[in-house]
Amino acid sequence: MYPVQFKRLPGNEDVTLPQKMSEWASGFDLHAAVTEEVILAPGERKLIPTGFAMAMPQELEAQIRPRSGLAYKHGITCLNTPGTIDADYRGEVKVLLINLGQEPFSITRGERIAQMVFQVVPQVTVEEVSELSDTVRGAGGFGHTGK
Numbered sequence: 809m810y811p812v813q814f815k816r817l818p819g820n821e822d823v824t825l826p827q828k829m830s831e832w833a834s835g836f837d838l839h840a841a842v843t844e845e846v847i848l849a850p851g852e853r854k855l856i857p858t859g860f861a862m863a864m865p866q867e868l869e870a871q872i873r874p875r876s877g878l879a880y881k882h883g884i885t886c887l888n889t890p891g892t893i894d895a896d897y898r899g900e901v902k903v904l905l906i907n908l909g910q911e912p913f914s915i916t917r918g919e920r921i922a923q924m925v926f927q928v929v930p931q932v933t934v935e936e937v938s939e940l941s942d943t944v945r946g947a948g949g950f951g952h953t954g955k
């Protein structure tokens with residue numbers, strides 16, 4: 809178990825902190841901390857506040873992912889999915905939503921807009937080299953094995 813801390817930001821006492829909606833859910837649902845109703849027009853993107861900041865062990869990251877229900881029913885997704893929350897970030901967590909649907913979408917305070925999944929990030933060493941090891945695939949990519 810990795811210890812993660814959530815800090816409610818001032819003025820957001822009424823906004824639910826990230827929470828799992830079922831016992832074994834991967835994601836903690838994130839709630840909008842908008843002060844008034846926000847409308848996303850078709851094609852429009854907006855950065856939505858969540859009203860909290862957090863701290864996690866340095867070997868973790870958090871990913872901000874869309875909710876499939878909003879994507880399926882309304883075409884609402886995260887533009888930068890998965891959004892990356894670095895372990896050393898102490899600012900407010902925000903969600904970059906975009907409306908890929910045909911209708912305006914309304915976001916009200918407290919509504920669940922996205923989810924956050926924690927991941928372990930392997931620590932690596934890097935070095936610059938002049939030759940890489942050979943593989944069967946080589947430089948083939950972008951569909952070179954067929955459709």
Ligand SMILES: O=c1ccn([C@H]2C[C@H](O)[C@@H](COP(=O)(O)OP(=O)(O)OP(=O)(O)O)O2)c(=O)[nH]1
Pocket residue numbers: 872888890891892893894895897900901902903904
């Ligand atoms: O969906 C997101 C993505 C990022 N962030 C915050 C946390 C993250 O640690 C920081 C930087 O994100 P990222 O590295 O993706 O953005 P950047 O454009 O590289 O900014 P920076 O130069 O600050 O790293 O912004 C969010 O709150 N929500």
Ligand SMILES: [Mg+2]
Pocket residue numbers: none
């Ligand atoms: Mg960055």
